[in-house]
Amino acid sequence: MAKIRPYTHAIDRLKSVQLRPTRQRTALARLLLEGADRHVTAEQLHAEALGANVKVSLATVYNTLHQFTEAGLMREVVVETGRSYFDTNISDHHHFFEKDTGALSDIPLDSIKVLALPDAPEGREIDHVDIIVHLK
Amino acid sequence: MAKIRPYTHAIDRLKSVQLRPTRQRTALARLLLEGADRHVTAEQLHAEALGANVKVSLATVYNTLHQFTEAGLMREVVVETGRSYFDTNISDHHHFFEKDTGALSDIPLDSIKVLALPDAPEGREIDHVDIIVHLK
DNA sequence: GTGTTTGCAAAGTGTTTGCAATTTA
DNA sequence: TAAATTGCAAACACTTTGCAAACAC
Numbered sequence: 001m002a003k004i005r006p007y008t009h010a011i012d013r014l015k016s017v018q019l020r021p022t023r024q025r026t027a028l029a030r031l032l033l034e035g036a037d038r039h040v041t042a043e044q045l046h047a048e049a050l051g052a053n054v055k056v057s058l059a060t061v062y063n064t065l066h067q068f069t070e071a072g073l074m075r076e077v078v079v080e081t082g083r084s085y086f087d088t089n090i091s092d093h094h095h096f097f098e099k100d101t102g103a104l105s106d107i108p109l110d111s112i113k114v115l116a117l118p119d120a121p122e123g124r125e126i127d128h129v130d131i132i133v134h135l136k
Numbered sequence: 137m138a139k140i141r142p143y144t145h146a147i148d149r150l151k152s153v154q155l156r157p158t159r160q161r162t163a164l165a166r167l168l169l170e171g172a173d174r175h176v177t178a179e180q181l182h183a184e185a186l187g188a189n190v191k192v193s194l195a196t197v198y199n200t201l202h203q204f205t206e207a208g209l210m211r212e213v214v215v216e217t218g219r220s221y222f223d224t225n226i227s228d229h230h231h232f233f234e235k236d237t238g239a240l241s242d243i244p245l246d247s248i249k250v251l252a253l254p255d256a257p258e259g260r261e262i263d264h265v266d267i268i269v270h271l272k
Numbered sequence: 273g274t275g276t277t278t279g280c281a282a283a284g285t286g287t288t289t290g291c292a293a294t295t296t297a
Numbered sequence: 298t299a300a301a302t303t304g305c306a307a308a309c310a311c312t313t314t315g316c317a318a319a320c321a322c
Contacts, residue, residue, distance in 0.1 A: 020321060022277060042312080057279045062312065078268075082286080082311060084217050096257065111254035118247035120271055121232065127272035135256055136263035156296060158302060178287080193304045198287065218286060218311080 010034060017071035027054040028064050033073060037089035039104040040065075045086075079104060079132055094131035107133060146170060153207035163190040164200050169209060173225035175240040176201075181222075215240060215268055230267035243269060 010029035011021040019025060031048060032038060040048075046061045065086050068074045077085045079097045085104050087095075094107045112131065120126050146165035147157040155161060167184060168174060176184075182197045201222050204210045213221045215233045221240050223231075230243040248267065256262050 020276065022321070024278070059280075059313080060278060063278085078214060078217055081214055081217055081220050084312080096254075096260075098260070105257070107254045111252065113251040114267075115249040115251050116247065118232075118243050118269065120269075121241070124232075124234070124271040127270040130266075130268045130270065131250075132266045133254065133256075134263040134266065135260040156301065158296070160303070195288080195305075196303060199303085220287080 013073065017073060019067060019071060024054070024056040024060050025064055025067075027052075027056065028061065029068075029073075032068070032088050037087070037106065039077070039085055039087050041083055041085055041102075077104060078130070094133070096133050096135055098135045100136075107131075149209065153209060155203060155207060160190070160192040160196050161200055161203075163188075163192065164197065165204075165209075168204070168224050173223070173242065175213070175221055175223050177219055177221055177238075213240060214266070230269070232269050232271055234271045236272075243267075 010026050010033060013033055014021040014025055014029055021029075027049060028045065031045065031052065031054075032040070042058065042062050042065055045065070046056070046058045049056050049061065065074070065084075069076055069086065072090065074086050074088050075090050077087050077095060079085060079095065080099075080102075083102075087104070087106075089106055091109070093109050094112055096105045096107055097103070112133075114129065114131070117126065117129065146162050146169060149169055150157045150161055150165055157165075163185060164181065167181065167188065167190075168176070178194065178198050178201055181201070182192070182194045185192050185197065201210070201220075205212055205222065208226065210222050210224050211226050213223050213231060215221060215231065216235075216238075219238075223240070223242075225242055227245070229245050230248055232241045232243055233239070248269075250265065250267070253262065253265065
């Protein structure tokens with residue numbers, strides 16, 4: 001049973017990446033970074049924040065998700081055009097995606113294996129590999 | 137040296153999937169489906185059509201790309217939010233993507249190997265696997 | 273106090289749609 | 298001529314931005 005961590009943990013995470021722990025940022029950090037790994041869209045997180053009585057604008061949610069991503073606290077996952085997903089699991093892993101529900105979930109790292117990556121074209125290097133296993 | 141195929145080939149491809157070979161569709165089919173495999177966005181294809189003196193609206197380019205995709209003549213590839221790529225190579229394969237230039241290219245099928253796919257979650261099946269190798 | 277952050281509303285981007293006019297079979 | 302297709306402009310969904318007010322240190 002995961003305990004709710006004290007408020008200060010979210011604040012410490014923010015401070016550690018030089019982001020001021022404002023009311024909005026701290027609340028979003030608590031929703032996102034405490035507890036289990038999560039996959040959210042901006043709209044989802046905004047709705048959730050409002051539901052939890054956190055007053056924050058959608059614009060700030062977008063800005064915050066990008067700031068967290070730039071700071072390395074989260075990563076962005078591209079699965080559909082026109083909608084951005086953000087993932088609080090920043091370890092190396094891949095995803096399942098259910099188009100009909102929009103649900104994104106992690107694939108356990110050891111249950112997928114890529115053998116033999118191709119050589120990058122002349123003058124280029126591989127930055128990273130994204131694998132999306134689409135479910136039906 | 138690939139020859140430019142006669143006009144009739146594009147028309148035959150369209151007829152074979154029950155799409156009327158209108159002036160616009162035929163012209164787009166010739167640009168897309170004759171010659172080498174291609175990766176295009178709607179905007180790119182529209183610009184290219186105009187440059188080739190094919191009068192066609194952007195809306196029709198979008199509609200046509202979707203019709204071709206539904207008909208199985210092309211497929212859509214998701215690499216970036218907010219921009220759709222369409223691929224004329226419908227065989228099973230994966231992609232390189234260069235974020236800085238927006239260039240998408242095919243990975244030779246035999247140069248990437250996926251061993252051990254994960255089990256789909258309860259009640260689900262794997263539809264397909266998309267692999268994007270991001271280059272820098 | 274000073275620089276940062278917020279929220280609003282406006283602007284932006286890529287895409288889709290309603291519908292009258294046109295084209296195809 | 299009946300049905301499909303087109304093009305325009307408006308609508309759309311999602312995201313970003315400009316800027317004045319509020320906030321953190």
